[in-house]
Amino acid sequence: MHRPPSAATEVADEVAAVRPALAARFTAERPGARAAVLSRLWRALAFEPLPWVEDRERSGDGLVLRLRDGRRLTGPAADPYRTDAYVPVVRLDEVAYDDPERLLTDLAVPHSASFAAELGHSAASLALSRAAQPRAAREGTTGNHPDEWPDSGWGWEQRVVDGHPYHPGCRARPGFSVAEQLAYGPEHGPVVELGLVPVPAARCLVSGAWPRELRDGARVLVPVHPWQAAHVLKQSCEAGPAAHPLMSLRTLAVPGSVHVKTALSARLTSSVRDISVASIAASADLSSFGARLAARLDGLLHVTRxxxxxxxxxxxLAAVLREAPEVFASPGEHVVPVAALATTGLPRSPAWLAAFARLALTVGLRALELGVALEAHGQNLLVVLSATGDPLRLVYRDLADIRVSPARLARHGIAAQGLPTRVLTDEPLALRRKLFGSLVGGALAATAGSGPVLREALAAAVSELPRTEDLVALCEEPLPVKALTVMRTSPGSTGDLWTELPNPLRWR
Known part of the structure; x- marks a missing residue:
């Protein structure tokens, strides 16, 4: 059967054309990148409620999935918290697959064709990203002494190479050519010149204080990502500030300790990254609310304004200006995105990991008791480290997707005026899903890197925490996490879909 060219082949041809010096390293990284994406896909196949999987059963050191059409998928026993590329091959009946795009294509299950292409793009883009950085640096075996750490916030963001630790589309950037990935991807270390689009003030909704340097008389100058200008707005822009891209790609650091979140109407992992009008309208109220929350947490949490x-x-066509997380660092301290912690080498110490888990759970559970479920994944959550690497306190950015319980807030005398309706819920399950799925199933799990290591860190931390109903749920119930692959193969569904993982405190 004739197969069309794979995404990896197309990317390889582009690399050879636009950056030939990178071609050999890209080729060398391709097998490892395929295994990394296949490992993420295997986790989804093993644990998500996929309608075409009939049954799952352990078989020795492996796992067998029986499909509704009678076929069988076999692979290694799946650790839902493991982050390395531990699945080199999966078998569909008797055929071995080391390529996630080919596997999903040949499975030919409903709504899988476009997702299969995304996985091919994810693996190829991941190989490209890895080719840009030495393996030792991204794995934290070099450059992990505090004297060698970045001296800027954006420098830490450039260390995050592999993207989402559990999403099979971890590096999918559909719509971005190789040249554009090299020009805009933080792991490639570019400087990006933002554009400015002038809009009559009467046609703009402005929330908070818009700076004078982004006004021109009666016009508001809206910062625009150059990809957005070329592919979506399709117009030229005035020259804006030079900026360093952060790991979200659409948010960039500009001079003056300011981060600019731009609209970027491309699908990255699960979502199209535009900025809704409603989120702009709510931004000032959410920011004030974040400050009130932080004031209740005894200095253990800062929330960027x-x-x-x-x-x-x-x-x-929208933009949000936020203060940079590093404004909360005292002299000698470092503010590190949790997603970049692996590059410090610190998580290899069980004592350090337990201390970090204790800090993160203390903050997350206290905020939840007050009525706020943070979406504390490795991108939104940052940790302030001492000069010697001790975890001191946390920084949280981007309040757009938190969940807030009016009833819990009222019990603690915290005002919730002005918050958007979509973030409000008193349902314990919805609140716990938001926090536990992001903090435990995301930030802490990815930092630990495996179920056994996560279990030990959590066990050391929870023994010192107040035994609230939320803590009991965390310790005794399955862990809720987003069903990322189900979400990408369920075109008729909106919003988050969820699955449950084995409780990490009981994982063996």
């Missing part, structure tokens, strides 16, 4: 936000009443 939104300085200003503007939209031309379009999700495709």
């Amino acid at each position: 939104t300085l200003g936000a503007a939209t031309a009443h379009s999700p495709d």
